[in-house]
Amino acid sequence: MFLEGKKAVVTGAGRGIGRAIALALAGHGSDVAVLDMDEAGAGETAGLIERTGRKSLALGVNVSSLTAVEEAINKILDLWSSIDIVVNNAGITRDNLLVRMKEDEWDSVIAVNLKGSFNLSKAVARSMMKQRSGCIVNIASIIGMMGNAGQANYAASKGGLIALTKSLAKEMAPRGIRVNAVAPGFIATDMTDKIPEKLRDEMVSAIPLGRMGEPDDIAAVVSFLTSPSASYITGQVIVVDGGMYI
Ligand code: NAI
Secondary structure, eight states: OTTTTOEEEEETTTSHHHHHHHHHHHHTTOEEEEEESOHHHHHHHHHHHHHTTOOEEEEEOOTTOHHHHHHHHHHHHHHHSOOOEEEEOOOOOOOBOGGGOOHHHHHHHIIIIIIHHHHHHHHHHHHHHHHTOEEEEEEOOTHHHHOOTTBHHHHHHHHHHHHHHHHHHHHHGGGTEEEEEEEEOSBOSHHHHTSOHHHHHHHHHTOTTOSOBOHHHHHHHHHHHHSGGGTTOOSOEEEESTTTTO
8 A cells, every 4th residue: 555645646637547546546545626518427436545545635626727727736735735746637639630620629639628727836836845755747648749630739749748747857856846747549438439330450450459548547657656676766668558569
């Protein structure tokens, strides 16, 4: 129980990878606040966490709004006094080829995937700096490293998130705060469920380990990054993709 007594916040934890991360952190002993735009999903995850004997809190929050994020973080700090771990997982896709991509498709993806992480990091920074410890994990994507036709907005947001991770790691290390990213490949969730089957099969055939990843594959690495075993790791991007991006 290496997270016994710790307090974590996971965004986009109403389903998918975020829910798996929230449950994994709770499984290692942490209390976990669940932030998601989908309040019902957040509530379900919080219920699952409470069943493991840990405290939880479900908050309906749009991470792209700094005001909403600050309100949520203040509420959690009022109740729990401290936040040790933040996992910026909330993310969306709005795929389109450049010539067809609408301004809103660009703006919304950058607002959630990139600005959302800035908002959360900014909102917890003072409290983590004061306690001289903390751990932030950003969920990026291999697409942010390799690019992808039809996903210029998503690739730019995740590439930006990797740059944000490295900058904050340098900025916050003197205060004992570690900032890392996990870059998943192709993981079975609602997000990838909407990809046409033929394209999905083609993508799986490009994965050396021959299968899509599961949310738990990502949650295991996030758990490691929050653990004492990772206390000398900061500013890194850990790729979890079955070898898709070698
Ligand atoms: P998902 O679509 O299944 O779940 C995303 C969750 O984020 C949902 O609960 C949704 O309500 C929430 N959310 C969306 N916009 C939000 C906002 N503005 N504020 C608060 N919550 C919001 O997605 P999945 O697959 O679980 O992805 C999680 C993260 O992993 C995302 O950042 C995604 O980009 C990343 N990722 C996923 C991959 C995959 O293959 N599924 C591959 C690489 C990265």
